Amino acid sequence: MISEITLIRTLLSILGITVVVGVNAIFVVWFERKVAGHMQYRLGPTEVGPAGLLQTVADGLKLVSKQIIFPQSADKPIFILAPIICLVPVFIALVPVPFSATWQAHELDVGLLLVIALGLLNTLGILLAGWGCDNKYALLGASRAVAQILAYKIPLLLCILPIILLSGSFSLREIVLVQEQSTWFALYQPVGFLIYLIAITLETNRSPFDFAEAESELVAGFHTEYSGMMFSLFFLAEYTYMLVASAIAAILFLGGWLGPFLPGPVWMLLKIYFFLFLMMWFRWTFPRVRVDQMLSFGWKILLPISLLNFLITAGVMAAL
Amino acid sequence: MSFERFALDIYALSFAVLLVQMVIGAIMAVRSQNLVHCFLGLVMTLIGVAGLYYFLGSPLLAVMQVMIYVGAVCVAIAFGLSLTHKSGEEGLQNPGLRAIVPPFITLAMLGSVLLGLADREWVGYPQKIDESPIGQMLLGEYLLPFEVISILLTVAVIGAISVALIRRRN
Numbered sequence: 398m399i400s401e402i403t404l405i406r407t408l409l410s411i412l413g414i415t416v417v418v419g420v421n422a423i424f425v426v427w428f429e430r431k432v433a434g435h436m437q438y439r440l441g442p443t444e445v446g447p448a449g450l451l452q453t454v455a456d457g458l459k460l461v462s463k464q465i466i467f468p469q470s471a472d473k474p475i476f477i478l479a480p481i482i483c484l485v486p487v488f489i490a491l492v493p494v495p496f497s498a499t500w501q502a503h504e505l506d507v508g509l510l511l512v513i514a515l516g517l518l519n520t521l522g523i524l525l526a527g528w529g530c531d532n533k534y535a536l537l538g539a540s541r542a543v544a545q546i547l548a549y550k551i552p553l554l555l556c557i558l559p560i561i562l563l564s565g566s567f568s569l570r571e572i573v574l575v576q577e578q579s580t581w582f583a584l585y586q587p588v589g590f591l592i593y594l595i596a597i598t599l600e601t602n603r604s605p606f607d608f609a610e611a612e613s614e615l616v617a618g619f620h621t622e623y624s625g626m627m628f629s630l631f632f633l634a635e636y637t638y639m640l641v642a643s644a645i646a647a648i649l650f651l652g653g654w655l656g657p658f659l660p661g662p663v664w665m666l667l668k669i670y671f672f673l674f675l676m677m678w679f680r681w682t683f684p685r686v687r688v689d690q691m692l693s694f695g696w697k698i699l700l701p702i703s704l705l706n707f708l709i710t711a712g713v714m715a716a717l
Numbered sequence: 718m719s720f721e722r723f724a725l726d727i728y729a730l731s732f733a734v735l736l737v738q739m740v741i742g743a744i745m746a747v748r749s750q751n752l753v754h755c756f757l758g759l760v761m762t763l764i765g766v767a768g769l770y771y772f773l774g775s776p777l778l779a780v781m782q783v784m785i786y787v788g789a790v791c792v793a794i795a796f797g798l799s800l801t802h803k804s805g806e807e808g809l810q811n812p813g814l815r816a817i818v819p820p821f822i823t824l825a826m827l828g829s830v831l832l833g834l835a836d837r838e839w840v841g842y843p844q845k846i847d848e849s850p851i852g853q854m855l856l857g858e859y860l861l862p863f864e865v866i867s868i869l870l871t872v873a874v875i876g877a878i879s880v881a882l883i884r885r886r887n
Contacts, residue, residue: 404724475753506848510780517788521760524795528753543796 410502414491422636426453428670429677436681463625468530471622475529480623480630483522486515487637494644495570497654497661508569509561512645513554516600519638520546523602523619526631530622538619541688545599545606548695553596555703556589559710560649569645573653583650588706590650592699594675597642599691601635603676605683606691643672732772739765756794763787774843777851 427442427450434441442449467473493508495501505511520542527539560582561567564575576582583590599606615621620631647653647668654661686694738761745758767782855863 401721472751472753475757478757505776507777507780510784511776514780514784514788517784517792520792521787521795524792525753525757540796543792546792547796 407503410492414488414502417491417640418488418633418637421640422633423453423457425636425639425673426456426632428673429680432674432677433681436678457629460629461626465625465627466622468532468622470531472529472531475525476622477627479522479526479529480627480634481522482525483519483634484630484637486518486522487634487641490515490641491637491644493569494641495573495648495653496665498570500662501570504568504570506566506568506571509557509567509572509645509649512569512641513557516638516641517546517550519634522634526623527619532622534615535619535621538615538621542602542619544688545691545695548692549596549599549699552592552695552699552703553600555700555707556586556592556596557649558707559586559589562710562714569648569653573648573655576652577655581650581652586650586706586710588702589710592703592706593646593650594672595699597646597672598676598679599695601639601642601676603639604680605685607680607685639673639676640669643669643676646672735765735768735772738762739769752798756791756798759794760787760791763791772843774845775848776845777848 430452431441431449442452445451445455467476490512492502493505493511495504523542524539527535527537527542560572563582563585564572566572566575572582579585620628623631644665647665651668653668654665656664656667659667742758742761742763742765746755746762747758749755749758763786764783767779767787770776770779770782
């Protein structure tokens with residue numbers, strides 16, 4: 398039932414995912430600071446390592462060595478569990494993601510569903526963080542996070558559904574292989590693609606939708622009370638979630654690892670970091686919108702458009 | 718052969734962890750004095766049930782369990798909890814003689830399930846099952862019940878909205 402090969406493969410996959418999560422976080426934090434710097438006409442980090450590349454490593458070491466402070470009135474088990482509940486689901490969400498036809502930790506025929514379900518667990522972590530530390534800013538941030546996830550999960554799912562209709566599969570690998578036969582689904586689903594981009598910016602709590610941690614209103618929102626390594630776990634979770642959301646975007650709309658000349662994983666990484674760059678671009682050029690604007694935009698505009706998009710796609714497919 | 722042994726040990730160990738998590742979660746959900754801890758216990762048990770589905774060879778059911786129960790139901794409960802002001806520390810009331818009833822019901826249900834399954838074949842390690850008949854059944858043979866359930870949900874949503882509207886008018 399369980400052969401040596403599957404066991405070695407499983408262990409290697411776990412190792413691989415851990416490396417991807419770590420290296421991605423180190424790289425993306427550096428990349429974000431560089432992008433922010435250049436957009437504001439300055440250089441960003443330059444001192445540590447070539448072009449400041451090792452800056453994040455230095456910051457990481459500092460964070461690890463810092464003391465973890467527990468607020469006196471905090472609910473200790475929940476306080477400790479919250480960052481872990483945030484990180485573990487996004488870690489597992491990398492399992493069904495294919496980086497090329499052969500580079501995939503585990504092929505699941507419900508891979509896409511798994512990633513969506515695990516995205517919801519991440520919200521639970523944020524919510525528990527808000528509750529656990531008994532701080533009103535944190536609680537406000539957490540309840541905003543839940544309100545925004547409820548408002549945007551439905552349009553997100555509704556713009557994924559046409560892709561499933563087009564490809565006839567929930568397996569991420571299959572979805573890419575179908576695009577090899579036809580063409581990128583972004584061309585068939587431009588509206589869905591746009592809604593997906595807006596929804597993942599929201600899902601990952603990125604500005605202009607970073608209500609859960611809005612610095613100027615809520616200090617730091619749900620992670621106000623966290624320090625040291627527990628704080629960096631939240632950041633690790635956020636950057637890994639961005640990686641997962643970008644990978645899913647690349648797979649669903651831009652044909653995953655498909656592309657000429659370069660090998661598959663290179664194309665996949667290029668597409669992922671293109672989406673990450675896009676999200677950073679949003680962050681450093683758009684001001685934060687108001688909470689009520691965000692909610693009414695989600696429920697009153699995105700939801701009907703994505704529903705209509707889904708119905709039209711289904712109608713056209715039934716007619717052809 | 719040692720590899721095989723090692724793999725089976727891991728399999729058994731993860732199954733045991735899952736069971737312990739479920740039982741602790743269930744006890745927490747019922748016994749805890751703090752409403753948030755009860756909620757956390759509920760989440761632990763529901764995730765454990767998802768894990769059991771996976772062990773029984775149905776990833777689809779496992780994912781659906783996480784999505785519907787943990788993702789939707791628990792987040793909705795959590796949202797409700799964050800709107801209440803008491804954290805639920807009123808404490809447990811002594812249930813008295815009524816405390817005898819739940820164990821009896823539990824034992825009766827467990828017994829009937831085990832009796833029903835007694836003549837089935839015992840399998841050590843279930844294989845992954847083909848899940849596509851679930852979808853075909855839902856949209857074929859069981860289409861009517863499926864649609865009736867969705868009407869029920871629509872009624873619930875409309876009810877919630879109308880309750881909220883009445884409250885706002887007063």
